[in-house]
Amino acid sequence: MKLHxxxxxxxxxxxxxxxxxxxxxxMIWWPVLDIVMWGFFTVYLSHSNRLxxxxxxCLLGGIILWGTFYSFQRDMAVGFIDELWCRNLINxxxxxxxxxxxxxxxxxxxxxKVMVGLVAASAIAWAAYSFDIVPWLPNFIPYMANLxxxxxxxxxxxxxxxxxxxxxxxxxxxxxxxxLMPVSCVMYPMSSLPKWLQDIAWVMPTAHSFxxxxxxxxxxxxxxxxxxxxxxxNVVYFAVAIxxxxxxxxxxxxxxxxxxxx
Amino acid sequence: MLVEVENLSKTFDDFHAVDNVSFGxxxxxxxxxxxxxxxxKTTTIHMILGLITPTSGRISIFGKSMATHRGExxxxxxxxxxxxxxxxxxxxxxxxxxxxxxxxxKKPRARIDELLERFGITKLRDKAIARLSSGENTRxxxxxxxxxxxxxxxxxxxxxxxxxxxxxxxxxxxxxxxREKGTxxxxxxxxxxxxxxxxxxxxxxxxxxxxAVGSPIEITQSLLDEEREExxxxxxxxxxxxxxxx
Numbered sequence: 001m002k003l004h005x006x007x008x009x010x011x012x013x014x015x016x017x018x019x020x021x022x023x024x025x026x027m028i029w030w031p032v033l034d035i036v037m038w039g040f041f042t043v044y045l046s047h048s049n050r051l052x053x054x055x056x057x058c059l060l061g062g063i064i065l066w067g068t069f070y071s072f073q074r075d076m077a078v079g080f081i082d083e084l085w086c087r088n089l090i091n092x093x094x095x096x097x098x099x100x101x102x103x104x105x106x107x108x109x110x111x112x113k114v115m116v117g118l119v120a121a122s123a124i125a126w127a128a129y130s131f132d133i134v135p136w137l138p139n140f141i142p143y144m145a146n147l148x149x150x151x152x153x154x155x156x157x158x159x160x161x162x163x164x165x166x167x168x169x170x171x172x173x174x175x176x177x178x179x180l181m182p183v184s185c186v187m188y189p190m191s192s193l194p195k196w197l198q199d200i201a202w203v204m205p206t207a208h209s210f211x212x213x214x215x216x217x218x219x220x221x222x223x224x225x226x227x228x229x230x231x232x233x234n235v236v237y238f239a240v241a242i243x244x245x246x247x248x249x250x251x252x253x254x255x256x257x258x259x260x261x262x
Numbered sequence: 263m264l265v266e267v268e269n270l271s272k273t274f275d276d277f278h279a280v281d282n283v284s285f286g287x288x289x290x291x292x293x294x295x296x297x298x299x300x301x302x303k304t305t306t307i308h309m310i311l312g313l314i315t316p317t318s319g320r321i322s323i324f325g326k327s328m329a330t331h332r333g334e335x336x337x338x339x340x341x342x343x344x345x346x347x348x349x350x351x352x353x354x355x356x357x358x359x360x361x362x363x364x365x366x367x368k369k370p371r372a373r374i375d376e377l378l379e380r381f382g383i384t385k386l387r388d389k390a391i392a393r394l395s396s397g398e399n400t401r402x403x404x405x406x407x408x409x410x411x412x413x414x415x416x417x418x419x420x421x422x423x424x425x426x427x428x429x430x431x432x433x434x435x436x437x438x439x440x441r442e443k444g445t446x447x448x449x450x451x452x453x454x455x456x457x458x459x460x461x462x463x464x465x466x467x468x469x470x471x472x473x474a475v476g477s478p479i480e481i482t483q484s485l486l487d488e489e490r491e492e493x494x495x496x497x498x499x500x501x502x503x504x505x506x507x508x
Contacts, residue, residue, distance in 0.1 A: 015349075095336055250315070256313075
């Protein structure tokens with residue numbers, strides 16, 4: 001991998017973000033809107049003494065962390081779909097740029113964008129709802145890393161599918177993470193799910209991150225169990241995503257889909 | 263030989279897009295690839311670029327196999343076609359800067375300015391791609407194609423959207439690159455007069471097969487099966503399309 005080529009991909013997507021209002025909306029608007037809406041909901045609940053303060057923190061913390069996961073996965077896939085929309089794939093891949101370099105560049109850009117959204121949402125949660133995420137960060141960061149790791153695996157798998165099925169399946173870029181939300185236990189503990197869904201939730205790295213986050217906010221400290229479960233599952237999903245991506249990319253090249261551009 | 267294509271075939275399901283094609287390109291040569299729509303020209307170019315995996319056959323460029331040395335080979339070659347595009351919200355300069363970074367150019371802005379001037383689009387430097395005409399877009403593609411000063415250039419109908427004056431300017435730029443830097447060029451076009459002027463040798467494809475290789479006059483005589491003193495590629499083309507060639 002060559003750094004200058006990764007840098008070229010980063011620059012390409014930064015230029016795009018600067019000039020495309022949709023990307024700004026994705027990066028800041030949605031995370032901020034989510035936190036504003038859920039924030040008012042927690043204000044309503046806490047004013048009526050319906051909930052303990054930790055539950056309010058869990059809701060706000062859950063929204064911020066879910067936003068991080070969702071944005072990262074979406075931006076990975078949308079970043080790639082952008083190349084299809086503007087018929088730029090042939091230009092890019094008729095250069096020495098490798099797929100690994102392209103993905104590394106895109107990943108870096110997505111991390112930067114997620115950080116912007118995270119800072120904006122956290123600032124609003126702190127200013128408007130007195131939820132300060134900063135003291136929790138040392139314990140949250142390992143869970144957030146697991147969320148991003150899983151988002152990366154999903155982003156790679158979805159990008160692979162887009163290589164093969166092109167823009168026909170572009171809705172997956174926005175919709176796939178939502179499919180995982182019920183079993184990721186973002187707003188509620190895993191124990192609230194029916195038994196058969198709990199079994200599914202156990203194999204979701206996201207569910208372990210949110211369970212871990214709730215334990216931290218409940219004052220029970222960092223949960224190595226949920227962290228390591230998340231890491232183990234992520235290693236498996238990441239390996240599967242890489243193998244799947246390599247296989248589907250070769251299949252797309254073989255069928256001439258890389259040059260179809262639609 | 264700078265490029266060797268041996269027994270190259272590509273089958274999509276049961277359609278033979280390219281069927282056992284072989285040809286070579288000498289260093290410093292401008293070779294034309296002709297054929298009606300669907301003859302397999304673009305698929306062949308895409309296989310040479312490694313964008314499509316051949317069903318069978320071998321491609322060797324700079325003495326190295328494309329299958330195993332793709333990255334190394336692509337450092338020294340380039341490609342453009344008016345049918346591919348650039349991110350349309352980015353300006354011409356921003357798009358070209360991205361490619362300048364990919365090729366790790368030391369003075370990217372100076373190189374870009376030089377190329378914009380060569381293709382007569384300096385005034386478009388800060389314009390978004392979305393606001394360019396097809397012909398202007400084609401010229402941005404040519405700037406991209408010359409970015410790394412390639413030893414081998416693959417051009418798929420590079421003058422398709424250009425008016426005669428600009429097309430003439432582009433052809434001169436290509437001939438100059440070949441003359442001064444020894445750039446090897448593989449050129450496809452539907453403009454027969456242009457091919458006659460530009461190319462010393464032609465590969466004629468039809469239904470995915472090579473039906474003739476040679477100079478424009480050799481192709482004319484071979485496919486019309488008669489003695490001619492001047493090349494008549496347009497007549498050849500029409501006869502091939504109508505299935506009346508020799």
